[in-house]
Structures are given as structure tokens and as C-alpha cells.
Amino acid sequence: MLLLIAWRNIWRNFKRSGIIIVSIAFGIWAGVFTIALSLGMVNQMVEDALRTYISHIQIHKPGFRQRREVKLVIPAGREIAAQLGQAPSVQGAAPRSVVAGMAGSPTSTNGVQIIGIDPQAEAKVTDISERLIDGEYFESSKRNQAVIGKKLAERLNLRVGSKIVLTAPMPSGEIGAGAFKVVGIYKTSTSMYDETTVFVNIQEADRIFVLSGGIHEIAVVMHNIDQADSLTTALRSQFPDLEIFGWKDISPELAMMTEMMDQSLLIIMIIILLALVFGITNTMLMGVLERTRELGILMALGLKNGKVFVMILWETILLSLVGGAVGILAGIVTNALCRRTGIDFSLFAEGLEAFGMAAIVYPAMHTRHYIIVSVLVILTAVIAAIYPGIKAMRLKPVEAIRTY
Amino acid sequence: MSVIRLQNISKIYQDHGLPVRALDDVSLEIEAGEFTTIVGPSGSGKSTLLNIISGLDSPTSGQVFVEERQLDKLKSCELVNLRLHRIGFVFQAYNLIPVLTAQENVEFIMLLQGQPKIEREKRARELLDAVGLGDQMRRRPTELSGGQQQRVAVARALASMPAFVLADEPTANLDSAAAENLLTIMERLNHEKGMTFIFSTHDQRVVKRAHRIITLEDGRIASDVKADPH
Amino acid sequence: MFFYLYLAWRNIWRNKRRSIINIASVLFAVVVALGTRSMQLGTYDRMIENLVSYYTGYAQVQHKGYNDTHSLDESFVANEAFVSHLQGADRATSIAPRLEAFGLVCGDSATMGAMLVGIDPAREAEFSHLARRVKQGAYLEAASRGVLIAAGLAEQLKLGLNDTIVVLSQGYHGTTAAGKYAVEGIVDFPSPELNNRLIYLTLPTAQNLFACENRLTSLAVMVKKSKHQLEMIESVKSLIRDDLKVLSWQDLLPELLQYIQMDNASGVIWLIIIYMVIGFGILGTILMMTLERNREFGMLIAIGMKRGSIRVIVLLESVILSFIGAVAGAIVGAPILLYFFYNPIRFTGDMAQYMIQYGFEPIMPFSLEPMIFVWQTVSVLIIALVVAAYPLFKISKIDPVSALRTG
Structure with missing residues (x-):
């Protein structure tokens, strides 16, 4: 029931919810695309290095x-x-x-x-x-x-x-x-x-x-x-x-690179989501403030404070999930389109090749990354919901009904 | 001289695709110094009439003259200037700019007119004194009662030295004491300064004090009588 | 105008919480932007400095065709008088004549490829402060017969002071070049690219080895500040013979330049993403501020305020709201940048190894370039203007009659 109310509430102020959904979708899309592009670059770099000069195992004196x-x-x-x-x-x-x-x-x-x-x-x-x-x-x-x-x-x-x-x-x-x-x-x-x-x-x-x-x-x-x-x-x-080395021993940098890339991508995603927190919090706060009277009535009718908080939390999560889903879908589509042709960085070919990277990059992303992004989106929503939720919880029914 | 002259004004709205005749062939003249009220049930066309007089709305047919200037011949910037310099407004609610103090609200209109600061301050003080709020000048609208807010609105309406003041249900949200107080102030300004007031209202307290009562019914003038205020 | 500013300011604080969240969001974006930009520019400066000031110079005079082949056959004759003549170029602080060629260097047990550089020790010391880089042994004298070897190379060849190296290469017009030299000093460079491949000899020794009597492959020119580079290049152009040409460091190190351009482009895209995300948040606020004041705008129009003036106020609100965030961001960001400027992040362990492997110094320097701050402010103002477009458009559509009638 709370979920249903939350869902309906999101669509009450269509323009405002729309803006924040677009902003979440954009942020997630940009993040997903950046991740796919960087991973594509690194994967290719590792694959090329293995195929061209490292191989899988090397044996030396x-x-x-x-x-x-x-x-x-x-x-x-x-x-x-x-x-x-x-x-x-x-x-x-x-x-x-x-x-x-x-x-x-x-x-x-x-x-x-x-x-x-x-x-x-x-x-x-x-x-x-x-x-x-x-x-x-x-x-x-x-x-x-x-x-x-x-x-x-x-x-x-x-x-x-x-x-x-x-x-x-x-x-x-x-x-x-x-x-x-x-x-x-x-x-x-x-x-x-x-x-x-x-x-x-x-x-x-x-x-x-x-x-x-x-x-x-x-x-x-x-x-x-x-x-x-x-x-x-x-x-x-x-x-x-004899000295027998697997590719990770031969080129620990290369093995480390994938791992490091994962970390820096996580940081990028977190920064984008933190930037989104502000907008989401603000939207939810406005939603709470303009519904003071309505929330007051609900509370006067016997809706417990905790439930009010949960309702706001649900609203925020739904809002973020809608945006997140749009963003991730857009990301998947973009990645799929770009995988077909690859993205041409020939303009910087010499600079890239100095570091062993190919000039045409094919974005790549694992399901694992999509899952991480989704979890982060929900986490973001929870963080963004805290302040407006507390604000709503603290409303005193009598005062809330009086003011409008 | 008539400050306002309406000739055969008709106004037809489209409401959900159906034509609604808000005003039907209304002709009317208002002289300087009048204290006139326009009464009638809701939907009788009072607000439409005031909007047409102020040039915010234009009639479907007929002519409006304010100080003998035909409104539909004016350019939009001339209309803005007409409202700014010749018409004072008092609305039912939401009269004041919420982030400004009473004094600043009164000064605001003079600022738009481009009057110098010293003149603005002097006049704002005089007007607020005149409406009995000389000691509340620095308060913001939210810190004032409804009646006080309306009195600030009256002071602001007068600040531009208009030819007449249009007041759209000014007492609608006020209790009796506040309403009486507001009306007394306006009456005095009418009496002492010869300021023309035109009200739209269905508040009997206002009607009782009017010098002329124009009754609208279904967009037509049902009666137009001179009255002796009590 | 002042009054509009005052009104806009008051309007912003009408809903304090909302405005503070907005300002915080701009602050956040500006701090992130300042941090990433400062790191990027700092790294570029460092990379350029590592290669340009420690070795390449801001420009080099070379024989036409040398840069494509790096062949000694494309060297040129230059006497002391010519070098002094070039010293007169505008903005040129120092000049280093060099004769460079690749050679095989054999130590006792190993052989490596190295870049052999013949230098004028006094001029080179002034040019790249090479003398200060000597960590073992002594710097070269004008009459030295020995060599200076970069620390990384010395380590790989297991060479110490006074050990002997055998150099094998190809000299002018395909002659065989071979020589035996004592290690007089070991020099340390932060850039692995230089540290693993440089060997310095005196110019006469090198000219003798490569059979290049009186010949140079390049004359490197230094300026005090990078902004003097163009002026210096123009001046040098007017001083040199027809068979020579001037190349900027950008021509000489195209890979570094491209790497910087690409990294810079990705940095700019990153900032655009962050600012757009923040921009949507502000758009939401400005939208709400517009919608909830519909009646107020109607009233203002009715009492005779021009729509243009209302637009000015709304625009000011958007600009002020963002600008406070930008200033706050700069105030918060500046000390952070300042701290990391003086205490750059140094990488250790695997990360450091990884960076060295790819030719980076394992350090993350920050830049205090004032333009970083200027650009963030400009970006934030652009957002404010773009975001204000919606309410500005909305204001033209307000009908005072219905605005006053409704809620």
C-alpha cells in the first residue's frame, strides 16, 4: 500500500520528477558509458599485449x-x-x-x-x-x-x-x-x-x-x-x-591494470551518484514540504512516524530506480551500438599507441558492473531520502494541518 | 470628466470548448472621485470587468477608455505604463511581494516608476502612516495580519498616484474589525484626497459604504444606483 | 538594478534549505572539478617539465629532415660563434648544443641500447641543470674523456663509478663508431624514459666517436616560462640558416602532446558530466521557484512591472545561487589544492611500479594555475544561464489574469 502511494506521489508533480529522473538517467548513462569505454580500452590493451608479445607463459633461464x-x-x-x-x-x-x-x-x-x-x-x-x-x-x-x-x-x-x-x-x-x-x-x-x-x-x-x-x-x-x-x-x-612465469608475473602492471581500472571506475560512479544525491534530496524535500498538510492528515489518521519515513524512502528509491533503469538501458543500447563499429580515437592514435592502446575502442561491460551500478543507485536513493524522510517524520499533525 | 468609460463591452470565454458570455453589452462611465462598488454573485462578470478596465484582459467587442485613451489602440508597453502610472491595484489575496518589507513593497511601485530614493522613502512613510502602519514599516508580509497586509496593499496602490484604484474583493479574507478598518481608511482617502475607488465585492460591509452600487447579473448591468453611505 | 539584485537575493533565501542544498551541490561539483583539473594540469606540467626542461627544451634547431630519421647524416655544422649568435634570440635563457645518436653499450656482463648525447658541459648545466642530477661521481668537465650514465641504465648494466663501457654504433655516413669510456658519474632522472636510456659525453668526445667533426644534431633552446615559447621560436627562425629549422617540443614529442590532449579531452568530458548532473538539480530548483511564484509574477505584471524586469530578477537568482556555490567551492577547494601542491601524492608499491613501467613518474602533482578557478566559475555561470532559460521562457507565457485567479 505504501509502495502504491509512493508511486502515485512521484507522478503528482510530473515536471519536477521528470527533471530529476532525466538527471539520474543522464548521470547513470554517462557513468555506464565511461565505464564501458574504459574497460573496453583496458581489455583490448591486455588482450593485445598477451596476443602480441607477452603470451600466457614464458620460460627463461x-x-x-x-x-x-x-x-x-x-x-x-x-x-x-x-x-x-x-x-x-x-x-x-x-x-x-x-x-x-x-x-x-x-x-x-x-x-x-x-x-x-x-x-x-x-x-x-x-x-x-x-x-x-x-x-x-x-x-x-x-x-x-x-x-x-x-x-x-x-x-x-x-x-x-x-x-x-x-x-x-x-x-x-x-x-x-x-x-x-x-x-x-x-x-x-x-x-x-x-x-x-x-x-x-x-x-x-x-x-x-x-x-x-x-x-x-x-x-x-x-x-x-x-x-x-x-x-x-x-x-x-x-x-x-628454469624460470617459469605466467603472464601475471611477467607483466604485473597489466594484471593490476584491470583491477585498478575497476577501482577508479567505482570512484567515478560514486562521484556521479554523490552529485545526484543533492538533486534527489532537494526534490524529495520539496515534495515533503508542499505536502505538509497532507502528511499531517495521514499522521492524524494514525500513520506512524516510521511509516511516513518508509513512504518517503520508497518514493526516493522508486524515483531513483526509474531514472537508473532508463540510464542503464540507454547505456546498454549505446554500448551495443558502439560495439558494432567501435569508437574511433584516431585523432589521438600516436598518444594512445605510445601506451599500448588501440585507437579504435570497443566498449565492454560485464553484467557484474551493471549490478554494481544498480546497487549503487539504490544506495544513493537511501542516502538522499534520509533528510527529507526525517523532516517528514518530525511533522506534528496538529501544526501540519493548520499550516498550508 | 469620466476616468473610465466602457462602451458596449462584451466578453466571451471559451470554457472547455463551450462559449461563455462573461460580459454582455456593458456600458458604463465612472467619474473622478467616485467610491463605487460592483456587486453580483460569483460568475456574474465582476472580475472580468475589472480585468478589462485595467487592460489585463481585452473585450471581445466594445471599447474601453481610461482617461479618454482607448485601450485597444495602445501598444503593450503603453499598457504596462498605464497600469503602472494611472491604476492602483488591491487584490483579494497575495497582494505583496513576500520577500520585501512593508515599506519596500510600497516603494517598489515608485521604484518601477523611476522615482528618486528620497521621494520614495518620504512617500512610503506618509502612506503607511495614513493606513496606520507607520510603526510596522520594517515588517515582512508574513509578519503582518491579513488586515495589515491589505492596508499595505492600499498604501502601495496609492503610491503610484494613480487616477483610480481597482480593488478586487479586498475584504474577502478579513474579519469584521479588519474589514471595517480597511474600509474606513479607503473612505477617508476618497474623502480627503478625492481618490477614485472601484471595488468588486459581494461583501455587504463594502456595499453599505459605497456611493454607487452597480449590480451585475449574468454579465449584464442589472441595476446602477446612487446610494447614501451610512 | 541594485534593487533587482536585492530582490533576487531575498528570493533565494525564501526557502533556505533548498538553496543551501543547491549551493552545496555546486560546491561539490566545483571541488571535484578543481581537484581533477588541478591533478591533470599538474601532471601535464610535470610530464612536460620532466621531458622538456630536463632534456628536450622548448624548441630545438635541427637540420631539415633530422626529426624524421634521427640520422647523423642529417646533422649540421655549427661552430661556437653560431651557438653564441643563437643565444641572442628573444626570450631564450640558455642553449644546449648536442650530438645525439643511438648506440649499443656493453658493460661487463650485459649489453643495452642507449642514447648517447654529446654535450657542452657548461652549457648543459645551465640548460637542464644536469650537474645537479649527479648522484654519484662528478659532473663532466670540458676536457673529460669519460661519460655520465643515467642511474636506471647503470643499474641494468650493473655499472659503478670508474667501470668501463664499450660503445658501439654507426657514425657519420655509415662509418663504424666504437669507443671505450670510463664512467665518471651517475645521474638520476625522475622520468623513467630518460633514466633508462641516457649516456652523456662531452661534445668533442662524441664528435670524435661518430666522426662528426664540428657537427651537431640539435641545438636545444630553453625559455623561462612556457608562454614565451612562441616568441622565442619566431626569433630563432630569423637567426638560422636556410638548411635548418626550428621544432617546438610539441613537434619533437608528438606522443606526449597527444597523450596530454586526449587525457585533457577526457577530463573535460568528465567535468561536463558532473556539471550537467548538478545542472539538472539546479534546473529543478529554478523550475520550482518559478512555478510556485506564478501568482506573484501575475501580480507584478498586473501592477505594471515589465516582463523584462521579472526576467532580470529570475536570471539574477539563478546566477547568484550558482555563483555562491562556485565561490564556496573555490574557498573549500583552494586549501586542498594548496596542500597537495606542496605535498603531492606519491605512489608506492605496485602502483609505482606500474606507473614507471608506462613511463610516468610515480607522483601525482597538483597545479595551482589560476585559470582552473576561472574556468570553474565560468562553467558554473554557463550552467546558471542555461538553467534559467526555462523560467525566462515561462515568464513570457504568464497570463496575469489566470495567474491571479488560480491557487
């Missing part, structure tokens, strides 16, 4: 990750990689040799990681082969092929077909160098990676830098990322002498 010494090779690395590649839960395992060196063209030089890869195994692990913007991925027939990033190509003024000289220290301590031909140019969403990563065939890296078949890194991608943890544990007991 202890110390290699810090010092990048060429001597720190994985014993029997190729065999381990081949074995892992056969495991049913594993999508692919790529052996790599990784050498910190320098790439030079006739005009300029740049610092790079030279990564020797097995093109077939690598294609199952990373998506560089799908990110070529010019030229082709490795062809088995040709020798001394290199695939480089777009940014490096610009820096060194290189095109497909250009010659590139790769220089790096060898395990012996001497410096080795080799001339390669650029066969493909790729572009990821991280400009720094594109500027500093050169792919060559693992056999050629081996030959030029005299690595004697040693590899430095095995990158593993699972069919299902959730299985990475269990495989990591299994590998650790199998190879106690």
Missing part, C-alpha cells in the same frame, strides 16, 4: 629477464618447446632467441631486440603474422629475412626490400653483425614495441650470432587462458632450474 645476457640459454630448449607444443591444453609453444642489439640502415641506427623465431611455431603463439601492413611473413625459400615494425621502418627509412644491418654481442663477448632484407612490416598497438622489435629466422640468428642452437625464451599460449596457472605450476616442478 633464471636471470635472463633482468640482464638479457646472450649466454643464458635454456638447456635443451628446442626439445622442451617441441614437447610443450604437443600438450593438449597448449595452442602453441614458440622457441625464441633474443638478442639485445642495434639495427642500422645506411642512414641511421636504433636499439632493438632481435628475436629469432621459428615462423610456423611463432604464428601459433603471437599474431605478428596477422599484423603485417606491408610485405609478407617469412617465406621458407629465402635467406636472411627480417620482419620489422612500422615505427622502426620510419626511423631508419626502410621499406620492404631494404637492407637492414643487425648488430649484437655474441656469447663469446665479441660483436656479431649480419645484413638482412626487410620482407614484412608490422604494426601493433604499442609504438614502442614496433620501434624496438625485429624478427628474424631462428636458424639465421643462431648462425650470425653463434648461439650454437641455444634459445633464450619459450613463449606458450594456451587454448584457454585460465589453464595457464596450472600448467605453470606443473612446469615449475618439472623444470626446477
Whole structure:
């Protein structure tokens, strides 16, 4: 009954309730959209980073990750990689040799990681082969092929077909160098990676830098990322002498980012809702004040103070829920529309790519977030109802009836 | 000279799509210095008549002359100025600006007229003294009784030095003592300053004191008699 | 006019609670806005300062084409006289001649890529206060043969003072460049981007290493305040040869500029959201103030007040109501900003690691730029005007006859 009265009361002053509902709806919509956009950005960033260069699990000789010494090779690395590649839960395992060196063209030089890869195994692990913007991925027939990033190509003024000289220290301590031909140019969403990563065939890296078949890194991608943890544990007991890291260990920042984003989004939503509290409180207060007489009559008829408070509370919650529902629905629709095309931030592409973010963002939002938003809306309504509710509760029936 | 002259005034309202004849061929002249009351049951057209006289409303047919100026020939800003400078208003209720004091309410109209501050203050004091509220000048409407509020309204109506004062049921919300007091003040102002008052009312206390009683029935003048006030 | 102001002021306080809630809402929005803006602008200033004042400079003179390739082949000949000549540019406070190139740096156990920068030690000290950044060892002298190495890089290469590094690179016109140098000092930068990749040599040492006799890749120019930048660039333009060009830091660091622009845009959108939410609340109040005074407006029109004057009063009410909130917000916000300006938030732990990883200094500085306050006031006034549009429109529709008749 109270609920019904509350519902009818909301619609008595249509204009006033309308304004506050629109304001709640707008606030929630803006919040939901911001959240979806930010989550979309972060998800994409994490996915891209995993797909492009982190993978799900990486195996190294202890110390290699810090010092990048060429001597720190994985014993029997190729065999381990081949074995892992056969495991049913594993999508692919790529052996790599990784050498910190320098790439030079006739005009300029740049610092790079030279990564020797097995093109077939690598294609199952990373998506560089799908990110070529010019030229082709490795062809088995040709020798001394290199695939480089777009940014490096610009820096060194290189095109497909250009010659590139790769220089790096060898395990012996001497410096080795080799001339390669650029066969493909790729572009990821991280400009720094594109500027500093050169792919060559693992056999050629081996030959030029005299690595004697040693590899430095095995990158593993699972069919299902959730299985990475269990495989990591299994590998650790199998190879106690190797450093085996899941993606969260390799890039704790990335793992942390999702969590941090969740927190900052919660803060954004709370600030929006706090801003809404003022408007809601005011609307409800006005509703109470202009109904002084009516509330007085209800109380004179025997409606208890507590019930009056509950009635005001219900009104506020209903009002907020109507606004919240409209806002969330609008958010869902907007998100769905934007998911289809993505939102183009190409204007800021360079700035975004400096931080590993793609320029086209697809908003993403979990049901979990919608639930959190809804709960927050109700919480907001309760907070907003306190003052007007107390005001209504404190009315003295006699005085309330007298004044009008 | 007639301050107000109405010629064959008719007013037809549309009420929920049905035409309602509020005034039907009313002709009327009011001379300066009159203390006239327009009486009649509710819906007889009293308020409509006052609204038409003040130019707030326009007749469906017929002409209105205020001090021999034909109202429908005036531009809207001239109408505003006419109301501001030539007509004083006292309404049934909600006469005063709630956030201003009695004195400020009286001064307000002179301020709109653009009179200097010294003149405004002097006149407001005189008028409030005249209505017996010289000691309540700084009070706000909510701090005054209904009768006092109406007296402030009268003082304000006079502040603009109008040609006549239109009072729409000024005593409707007042008790007898307050009503008598208000009427006495208005009567005195009529007597001493020659101010023209036109009331619409169905309050017998007002009717008893009127010099001329115009009775409206169904939008027509049923009677128009000179009376000796008691 | 003064009287209208007085009337508007009185009207606002007719319903105290309502007005206070409104003012509180504006105050809230202004404080949130001041906080976020101050943080954003403070961070931008810091980022710009970290890269611009500590390294890049507000502008650089380069050979045409150098910025695209960073090739030593695009270096230019510049003698001491030319540098002194540029020193005469308007607003230029100091000038740093540099020869920069990428090289491989080998320590005992590891090899890393690094940016090798040949500098004039005295000029560089004045330009970027590099001497003050030395945390171990000594700053370079004009005749030094050794190098200064950035702390982050030194750590990765496990290098200490007097250790020897071998540098390998490519010099002018593809010559091989190799050299062996002693570490004379370690310098510390707050920006990870600089701290992980810089090695300083004296200009003659670098010119010798890269076979670039008398050549520079850039001349960085500093100004005292960022607002002097344009004036300085114009002046430098008139002083240089045809084969050279001037690039602003915005040209030199397009990624930083874009990041700032994007972050700034998102900040502005955030403020618009907050202000719109608050604006709806005020709209509700102004709407109620209009509706409940319908009779009063009718009476005012009847006694001869012009609608225009009533509009002025309503507009004033809206403006005053919002303005009090803005001023109160500034009063509450200013000390908070002031506190964080002098005690910026420093991040620790994972958060700090994360920020460093992405090239940010793990610190959240605040800005006290007066324009932040001005903009919030302007925004609030715009809201007040927009919100007042409804009652202003409503006033033209008031019919005094029916307004006086009804409730």
C-alpha cells in the first residue's frame, strides 16, 4: 500500500520528477558509458599485449629477464618447446632467441631486440603474422629475412626490400653483425614495441650470432587462458632450474591494470551518484514540504512516524530506480551500438599507441558492473531520502494541518 | 470628466470548448472621485470587468477608455505604463511581494516608476502612516495580519498616484474589525484626497459604504444606483 | 538594478534549505572539478617539465629532415660563434648544443641500447641543470674523456663509478663508431624514459666517436616560462640558416602532446558530466521557484512591472545561487589544492611500479594555475544561464489574469 502511494506521489508533480529522473538517467548513462569505454580500452590493451608479445607463459633461464645476457640459454630448449607444443591444453609453444642489439640502415641506427623465431611455431603463439601492413611473413625459400615494425621502418627509412644491418654481442663477448632484407612490416598497438622489435629466422640468428642452437625464451599460449596457472605450476616442478612465469608475473602492471581500472571506475560512479544525491534530496524535500498538510492528515489518521519515513524512502528509491533503469538501458543500447563499429580515437592514435592502446575502442561491460551500478543507485536513493524522510517524520499533525 | 468609460463591452470565454458570455453589452462611465462598488454573485462578470478596465484582459467587442485613451489602440508597453502610472491595484489575496518589507513593497511601485530614493522613502512613510502602519514599516508580509497586509496593499496602490484604484474583493479574507478598518481608511482617502475607488465585492460591509452600487447579473448591468453611505 | 539584485537575493533565501542544498551541490561539483583539473594540469606540467626542461627544451634547431630519421647524416655544422649568435634570440635563457645518436653499450656482463648525447658541459648545466642530477661521481668537465650514465641504465648494466663501457654504433655516413669510456658519474632522472636510456659525453668526445667533426644534431633552446615559447621560436627562425629549422617540443614529442590532449579531452568530458548532473538539480530548483511564484509574477505584471524586469530578477537568482556555490567551492577547494601542491601524492608499491613501467613518474602533482578557478566559475555561470532559460521562457507565457485567479 505504501509502495502504491509512493508511486502515485512521484507522478503528482510530473515536471519536477521528470527533471530529476532525466538527471539520474543522464548521470547513470554517462557513468555506464565511461565505464564501458574504459574497460573496453583496458581489455583490448591486455588482450593485445598477451596476443602480441607477452603470451600466457614464458620460460627463461633464471636471470635472463633482468640482464638479457646472450649466454643464458635454456638447456635443451628446442626439445622442451617441441614437447610443450604437443600438450593438449597448449595452442602453441614458440622457441625464441633474443638478442639485445642495434639495427642500422645506411642512414641511421636504433636499439632493438632481435628475436629469432621459428615462423610456423611463432604464428601459433603471437599474431605478428596477422599484423603485417606491408610485405609478407617469412617465406621458407629465402635467406636472411627480417620482419620489422612500422615505427622502426620510419626511423631508419626502410621499406620492404631494404637492407637492414643487425648488430649484437655474441656469447663469446665479441660483436656479431649480419645484413638482412626487410620482407614484412608490422604494426601493433604499442609504438614502442614496433620501434624496438625485429624478427628474424631462428636458424639465421643462431648462425650470425653463434648461439650454437641455444634459445633464450619459450613463449606458450594456451587454448584457454585460465589453464595457464596450472600448467605453470606443473612446469615449475618439472623444470626446477628454469624460470617459469605466467603472464601475471611477467607483466604485473597489466594484471593490476584491470583491477585498478575497476577501482577508479567505482570512484567515478560514486562521484556521479554523490552529485545526484543533492538533486534527489532537494526534490524529495520539496515534495515533503508542499505536502505538509497532507502528511499531517495521514499522521492524524494514525500513520506512524516510521511509516511516513518508509513512504518517503520508497518514493526516493522508486524515483531513483526509474531514472537508473532508463540510464542503464540507454547505456546498454549505446554500448551495443558502439560495439558494432567501435569508437574511433584516431585523432589521438600516436598518444594512445605510445601506451599500448588501440585507437579504435570497443566498449565492454560485464553484467557484474551493471549490478554494481544498480546497487549503487539504490544506495544513493537511501542516502538522499534520509533528510527529507526525517523532516517528514518530525511533522506534528496538529501544526501540519493548520499550516498550508 | 469620466476616468473610465466602457462602451458596449462584451466578453466571451471559451470554457472547455463551450462559449461563455462573461460580459454582455456593458456600458458604463465612472467619474473622478467616485467610491463605487460592483456587486453580483460569483460568475456574474465582476472580475472580468475589472480585468478589462485595467487592460489585463481585452473585450471581445466594445471599447474601453481610461482617461479618454482607448485601450485597444495602445501598444503593450503603453499598457504596462498605464497600469503602472494611472491604476492602483488591491487584490483579494497575495497582494505583496513576500520577500520585501512593508515599506519596500510600497516603494517598489515608485521604484518601477523611476522615482528618486528620497521621494520614495518620504512617500512610503506618509502612506503607511495614513493606513496606520507607520510603526510596522520594517515588517515582512508574513509578519503582518491579513488586515495589515491589505492596508499595505492600499498604501502601495496609492503610491503610484494613480487616477483610480481597482480593488478586487479586498475584504474577502478579513474579519469584521479588519474589514471595517480597511474600509474606513479607503473612505477617508476618497474623502480627503478625492481618490477614485472601484471595488468588486459581494461583501455587504463594502456595499453599505459605497456611493454607487452597480449590480451585475449574468454579465449584464442589472441595476446602477446612487446610494447614501451610512 | 541594485534593487533587482536585492530582490533576487531575498528570493533565494525564501526557502533556505533548498538553496543551501543547491549551493552545496555546486560546491561539490566545483571541488571535484578543481581537484581533477588541478591533478591533470599538474601532471601535464610535470610530464612536460620532466621531458622538456630536463632534456628536450622548448624548441630545438635541427637540420631539415633530422626529426624524421634521427640520422647523423642529417646533422649540421655549427661552430661556437653560431651557438653564441643563437643565444641572442628573444626570450631564450640558455642553449644546449648536442650530438645525439643511438648506440649499443656493453658493460661487463650485459649489453643495452642507449642514447648517447654529446654535450657542452657548461652549457648543459645551465640548460637542464644536469650537474645537479649527479648522484654519484662528478659532473663532466670540458676536457673529460669519460661519460655520465643515467642511474636506471647503470643499474641494468650493473655499472659503478670508474667501470668501463664499450660503445658501439654507426657514425657519420655509415662509418663504424666504437669507443671505450670510463664512467665518471651517475645521474638520476625522475622520468623513467630518460633514466633508462641516457649516456652523456662531452661534445668533442662524441664528435670524435661518430666522426662528426664540428657537427651537431640539435641545438636545444630553453625559455623561462612556457608562454614565451612562441616568441622565442619566431626569433630563432630569423637567426638560422636556410638548411635548418626550428621544432617546438610539441613537434619533437608528438606522443606526449597527444597523450596530454586526449587525457585533457577526457577530463573535460568528465567535468561536463558532473556539471550537467548538478545542472539538472539546479534546473529543478529554478523550475520550482518559478512555478510556485506564478501568482506573484501575475501580480507584478498586473501592477505594471515589465516582463523584462521579472526576467532580470529570475536570471539574477539563478546566477547568484550558482555563483555562491562556485565561490564556496573555490574557498573549500583552494586549501586542498594548496596542500597537495606542496605535498603531492606519491605512489608506492605496485602502483609505482606500474606507473614507471608506462613511463610516468610515480607522483601525482597538483597545479595551482589560476585559470582552473576561472574556468570553474565560468562553467558554473554557463550552467546558471542555461538553467534559467526555462523560467525566462515561462515568464513570457504568464497570463496575469489566470495567474491571479488560480491557487
